Amino acid sequence: EAGVTQFPSHSVIEKGQTVTLRCDPISGHDNLYWYRRVMGKEIKFLLHFVKESKQDESGMPNNRFLAERTGGTYSTLKVQPAELEDSGVYFCASSLYRGLREKLFFGSGTQLSVL
Amino acid sequence: AQSVTQLGSHVSVSEGALVLLRCNYSSSVPPYLFWYVQYPNQGLQLLLKYTSAATLVKGINGFEAEFKKSETSFHLTKPSAHMSDAAEYFCAAFHMNRDDKIIFGKGTRLHILP
Numbered sequence: 001e002a003g004v005t006q007f008p009s010h011s012v013i014e015k016g017q018t019v020t021l022r023c024d025p026i027s028g029h030d031n032l033y034w035y036r037r038v039m040g041k042e043i044k045f046l047l048h049f050v051k052e053s054k055q056d057e058s059g060m061p062n063n064r065f066l067a068e069r070t071g072g073t074y075s076t077l078k079v080q081p082a083e084l085e086d087s088g089v090y091f092c093a094s095s096l097y098r099g100l101r102e103k104l105f106f107g108s109g110t111q112l113s114v115l
Numbered sequence: 116a117q118s119v120t121q122l123g124s125h126v127s128v129s130e131g132a133l134v135l136l137r138c139n140y141s142s143s144v145p146p147y148l149f150w151y152v153q154y155p156n157q158g159l160q161l162l163l164k165y166t167s168a169a170t171l172v173k174g175i176n177g178f179e180a181e182f183k184k185s186e187t188s189f190h191l192t193k194p195s196a197h198m199s200d201a202a203e204y205f206c207a208a209f210h211m212n213r214d215d216k217i218i219f220g221k222g223t224r225l226h227i228l229p
Contacts, residue, residue, distance in 0.1 A: 041221055042218075043222075056216070059216075104217065107158045108156060108158045
């Protein structure tokens with residue numbers, strides 16, 4: 001069974017450019033999460049999809065970030081325009097259930113460098 | 116707001132020595148607690164989790180963690196380190212019936228010395 005896959009694994013862009021990150025969750029997982037880790041800091045929650053609906057987007061830093069999950073399958077996270085402080089590792093995770101039974105399966109992350 | 120604190124961003128131990136990675140949480144109500152591990156170029160994997168059933172939790176690869184409410188701690192241990200244990204370890208907390216998000220610590224990178 002394929003795990004959570006993220007693409008690209010690395011992205012280097014200049015300030016002001018646009019970048020789109022993609023996450024393919026495990027098939028059948030309704031819950032999809034985006035997290036971000038800025039270097040040296042904790043992994044922080046960005047948002048949570050249940051199927052195609054945004055359940056919680058309280059962690060999104062600002063309106064330069066746009067997440068979508070059309071059809072409830074894969075998700076994209078677009079940063080437009082990118083700023084220096086957006087650099088970090090963006091993790092995607094999926095789970096079958098929420099709450100106590102929740103077991104998150106993580107992708108290997110996308111390392112974003114904004115120069 | 117609840118938080119998770121991991122003492123030491125880098126820990127080095129000799130192969131065969133005891134591994135101890137520290138984690139403390141701040142919450143008046145004990146949360147559910149997790150340890151995740153990230154090996155190079157891989158995603159985070161769940162090592163173990165505490166869900167109030169037993170205070171000593173055994174995980175994969177010989178790791179275990181003990182929940183101590185009086186100390187608000189959930190330290191991760193392994194009796195004898197192996198070279199393959201070199202990785203980054205994250206402690207995390209989750210509250211049922213709250214905002215339903217897992218809160219992570221800053222991570223501790225474990226180095227194994229030959």
